[in-house]
Amino acid sequence: MNLKELSEHLGLSKTTVSRALNGFSDVSEDTRRRVEEAARRFDYTPNASAKQLATGRAGALGLVFPTGGSLLVDPALADFVAGLADGAARDGADLVVSSAPEGEELGYRRLARARAVDAIVLAQPKVEDLRVRLLSHLGLMTVVYGRTASSIPYAYLDIDNEGAFRRATEMLIGFGHRRIALINGDPDFTFAEHRLTGWVGGLAARGLPQDETLHISGALGEEAGYRGARRLLERPDAPTAFLCASMFAAAGCCRAIRDRGLAVGADVSVVAHDDGVAVLRPEAQMPALTTTFSSIRAAGVRIAELAAALIRGTDPANLQEVWPVDLIFRDSAQPARGR
Amino acid sequence: MNLKELSEHLGLSKTTVSRALNGFSDVSEDTRRRVEEAARRFDYTPNASAKQLATGRAGALGLVFPTGGSLLVDPALADFVAGLADGAARDGADLVVSSAPEGEELGYRRLARARAVDAIVLAQPKVEDLRVRLLSHLGLMTVVYGRTASSIPYAYLDIDNEGAFRRATEMLIGFGHRRIALINGDPDFTFAEHRLTGWVGGLAARGLPQDETLHISGALGEEAGYRGARRLLERPDAPTAFLCASMFAAAGCCRAIRDRGLAVGADVSVVAHDDGVAVLRPEAQMPALTTTFSSIRAAGVRIAELAAALIRGTDPANLQEVWPVDLIFRDSAQPARGR
DNA sequence: CTGAAAGCGCTTACAG
DNA sequence: CTGAAAGCGCTTACAG
Numbered sequence: 001m002n003l004k005e006l007s008e009h010l011g012l013s014k015t016t017v018s019r020a021l022n023g024f025s026d027v028s029e030d031t032r033r034r035v036e037e038a039a040r041r042f043d044y045t046p047n048a049s050a051k052q053l054a055t056g057r058a059g060a061l062g063l064v065f066p067t068g069g070s071l072l073v074d075p076a077l078a079d080f081v082a083g084l085a086d087g088a089a090r091d092g093a094d095l096v097v098s099s100a101p102e103g104e105e106l107g108y109r110r111l112a113r114a115r116a117v118d119a120i121v122l123a124q125p126k127v128e129d130l131r132v133r134l135l136s137h138l139g140l141m142t143v144v145y146g147r148t149a150s151s152i153p154y155a156y157l158d159i160d161n162e163g164a165f166r167r168a169t170e171m172l173i174g175f176g177h178r179r180i181a182l183i184n185g186d187p188d189f190t191f192a193e194h195r196l197t198g199w200v201g202g203l204a205a206r207g208l209p210q211d212e213t214l215h216i217s218g219a220l221g222e223e224a225g226y227r228g229a230r231r232l233l234e235r236p237d238a239p240t241a242f243l244c245a246s247m248f249a250a251a252g253c254c255r256a257i258r259d260r261g262l263a264v265g266a267d268v269s270v271v272a273h274d275d276g277v278a279v280l281r282p283e284a285q286m287p288a289l290t291t292t293f294s295s296i297r298a299a300g301v302r303i304a305e306l307a308a309a310l311i312r313g314t315d316p317a318n319l320q321e322v323w324p325v326d327l328i329f330r331d332s333a334q335p336a337r338g339r
Numbered sequence: 340m341n342l343k344e345l346s347e348h349l350g351l352s353k354t355t356v357s358r359a360l361n362g363f364s365d366v367s368e369d370t371r372r373r374v375e376e377a378a379r380r381f382d383y384t385p386n387a388s389a390k391q392l393a394t395g396r397a398g399a400l401g402l403v404f405p406t407g408g409s410l411l412v413d414p415a416l417a418d419f420v421a422g423l424a425d426g427a428a429r430d431g432a433d434l435v436v437s438s439a440p441e442g443e444e445l446g447y448r449r450l451a452r453a454r455a456v457d458a459i460v461l462a463q464p465k466v467e468d469l470r471v472r473l474l475s476h477l478g479l480m481t482v483v484y485g486r487t488a489s490s491i492p493y494a495y496l497d498i499d500n501e502g503a504f505r506r507a508t509e510m511l512i513g514f515g516h517r518r519i520a521l522i523n524g525d526p527d528f529t530f531a532e533h534r535l536t537g538w539v540g541g542l543a544a545r546g547l548p549q550d551e552t553l554h555i556s557g558a559l560g561e562e563a564g565y566r567g568a569r570r571l572l573e574r575p576d577a578p579t580a581f582l583c584a585s586m587f588a589a590a591g592c593c594r595a596i597r598d599r600g601l602a603v604g605a606d607v608s609v610v611a612h613d614d615g616v617a618v619l620r621p622e623a624q625m626p627a628l629t630t631t632f633s634s635i636r637a638a639g640v641r642i643a644e645l646a647a648a649l650i651r652g653t654d655p656a657n658l659q660e661v662w663p664v665d666l667i668f669r670d671s672a673q674p675a676r677g678r
Numbered sequence: 679c680t681g682a683a684a685g686c687g688c689t690t691a692c693a694g
Numbered sequence: 695c696t697g698a699a700a701g702c703g704c705t706t707a708c709a710g
Binding site for chain 2: 043044045046047048049050052053058060065073074075076077078079081082084085086088089090094095096097098099100101109110113114115116220221222223226246248251255258259277278279280281284285286297
Binding site for chain 1: 695696697698699701702703704
C-alpha cells in the first residue's frame with residue numbers, strides 16, 4: 001500500500017494524507033483521525049527512498065567501521081552499535097554501517113556524495129584526528145564519541161576518563177601503594193591520553209614521582225595485558241597495583257599476577273575500566289574486580305539522540321557532554337602489603 | 340554534482356550518461372571513457388535515494404539487532420558486523436543495522452514496508468525459528484547465518500558445528516578421557532544443538548555412555564563458564580575434559596580448574612570454540628588453548644556475498660554452504676592422567 | 679549508438 | 695482546511 005492507494009481509498013488527496021501523517025497543524029482533527037486509522041489498518045509506511053529523495057534527508061546515521069584486513073575489532077563495539085541502533089530507532093532513523101576497505105576517507109566521501117546518511121558517528125577519535133576536519137569539509141554532520149583537537153565547536157559525548165583514572169590512582173595511593181602501573185591503550189587515542197593524564201595527575205596530587213616505565217601502552221586485549229603485566233612483575237621493583245584500560249587487559253593482567261604465584265587483591269591490586277560488556281563481568285571474577293564503569297551501550301543510545309538534535313539544527317556547541325565515570329569498589333583493590 | 344549537471348557538462352543526455360556509468364553495452368567505447376573520466380574527475384556518485392527509488396532496490400542489507408533491554412550482546416557480533424559491512428561494500432551495498440525495541444517482528448515489518456533493505460541477514464537462528472517464516476511471509480529475502488527447520492529451501496551459511504564437536508570429542512576420547520563435559524550455548528539455538536549432537540555422536544562412536552549431567556547449557560560468557568565448570572569439578576566423578584562453546588566460557592572454565600588447584604592441560608583438558616575475536620586469542624593463553632576455529636568475520640563477508648547473489652535472482656537452494664571447522668591442536672588438550 | 683519522456687513515491691510551496 | 699502540480703535525482707522502456 002502506497003500513499004496514492006491510501007489517499008484514493010480515503011477519498012482524499014495525497015497532499016492531505018501526507019500532511020496528516022506528518023503531524024501538520026492545518027489538518028482538521030477529524031481528517032487526521034481517519035487518516036491515521038486507515039494507515040494503521042493497512043499497515044502503511046512511507047517508502048523510505050521516496051521520502052529521502054523528497055526531503056533530502058537520509059533518515060540514517062552512519063558509522064564507518066575501520067575494517068580493512070585483520071584489524072582488532074573492539075568487542076565492545078557490538079554493544080555500541082546496539083546502542084546506536086536503539087537510539088536511532090527512537091527517532092525513526094536507521095543506522096548504516098559502512099565498511100571502508102579502501103580506507104576510511106574514501107568511505108566517508110562515498111557516504112557524503114551518495115547522501116546516504118544525515119550524520120556520522122565518529123568513534124575512537126585520536127588526539128589529532130584528520131577525520132574530523134575531513135567530515136566537516138565534506139559537509140557531514142558529526143557526533144564524536146570521545147574528544148579530539150578541533151578549532152571549531154563540535155558535538156561529542158565523552159566519558160571522564162581523566163577523572164576516573166585520577167580517582168582510581170588516588171584511591172590506590174591512599175591504600176599505601178607507591179608503584180602503580182598503567183596498562184593503557186595507544187595514547188594516540190584521546191581516551192588513552194586522558195587516562196594517562198589522570199594517572200599522572202593522581203600521582204602528582206599525592207606527591208609521588210611518575211615512573212614512565214610503569215606505563216604500558218597499546219594494550220587493550222587479553223594477551224597484551226598479560227605480556228605488559230608480566231614484564232613489570234619480573235622487575236625487582238615490581239608495581240603493587242595496576243590500572244587496566246579494559247576488562248580484557250585486566251584478565252590478562254590477573255593471569256600474569258597469578259603466574260607469579262601472587263594473589264590478585266591481597267598481593268597486587270587491580271583496577272580495570274569496564275564498558276559493561278556482558279560477556280566478562282567484573283563482579284563475577286575471583287576476586288571481584290574494582291572498576292571504573294561506564295556503559296558503552298548507553299553512550300551509543302545518547303549519541304544517536306545527539307545526532308538527531310544536530311540534524312534538527314541544534315548548535316553543536318550545545319551538544320557536548322562529558323559523563324562522569326563510576327568508580328566501583330570491589331575486592332581486587334586492597335591496601336598495600338605491610339600496611 | 341548530480342547526473343543532470345554531469346551530463347550537461349559532457350553535452351550528453353542523462354540517459355546516455357546513466358547507461359555508460361552502469362555498464363550497458365550499447366554505449367560507444369569512446370563515450371563510455373569520456374563519461375567515466377568526467378565522473379571520476381568531478382567525484383560523481385549517484386544519489387542513493389534517487390537510485391533506490393528508480394530501481395526499486397534499496398542497495399542495502401539489513402541486520403536486526405535483538406536489542407531490547409540488557410540482553411547479552413555477543414562481542415563476536417562486532418566482527419560479524421564488520422564482515423557483513425565489508426562484504427556488502429564489495430557489491431556497492433550498505434549494511435543497515437536496525438534495532439527492534441518493540442520486538443524483532445515489528446522491526447522486520449518496518450523494514451519490509453519501508454523497502455529499506457533488499458535482504459535480511461538472520462543471525463543466531465533457533466532450531467524452530469518463527470522469524471524465518473515471518474520474513475518469507477513479508478517477502479524479505481533472507482540469508483541465515485546458521486540453519487533452522489524450514490519446509491522450503493533457504494539461503495544459509497553455517498559452520499560444521501556438529502562435525503567440529505564430534506571430532507573434538509573423539510580426540511579427547513583417544514587421549515583416554517572418559518568423562519567429557521560440554522559447556523554449551525542454549526540448545527534452542529541450532530549451533531548449540533549441533534554441538535550437542537556432535538558431542539553425543541562422538542561419545543557413541545567410541546562406545547562411551549552419554550551422561551546428560553555433564554551437559555551445561557546457556558553458558559557463553561565467562562561467568563557462566565566458570566559456574567558450570569566449577570559445579571562439575573566439585574563432583575566426585577568430575578570430568579577430566581571440557582568442551583566449551585566460546586573463548587569466554589573457556590576462560591571461565593580454566594579459572595574454575597585453577598581454583599581447584601588443578602592445571603589446565605596436565606590435569607584437565609579444555610577445548611574451546613574460537614570465532615577469531617582478536618581480543619582473546621587462544622594461542623596466547625597459558626597453556627595455549629586447543630580450539631575448534633572458524634572466523635566469524637569471514638563468514639560475515641561471505642554472507643553478504645550470498646545476499647548479493649540472492650538479490651540478483653540466484654535460487655536459494657544454490658546458496659547453501661556449510662564450512663568445515665578447523666580443529667587446532669594446542670596444549671590445553673592432553674592425554675588423561677594415568678595414561 | 680543516443681535522447682526525450684515517463685515514472686519511482688514521496689513532500690511542499692502555492693492557490694483556493 | 696484541502697488539492698493540483700512541481701520537484702527530488704535517478705533509471706528505463708521506447709523511438710529514432
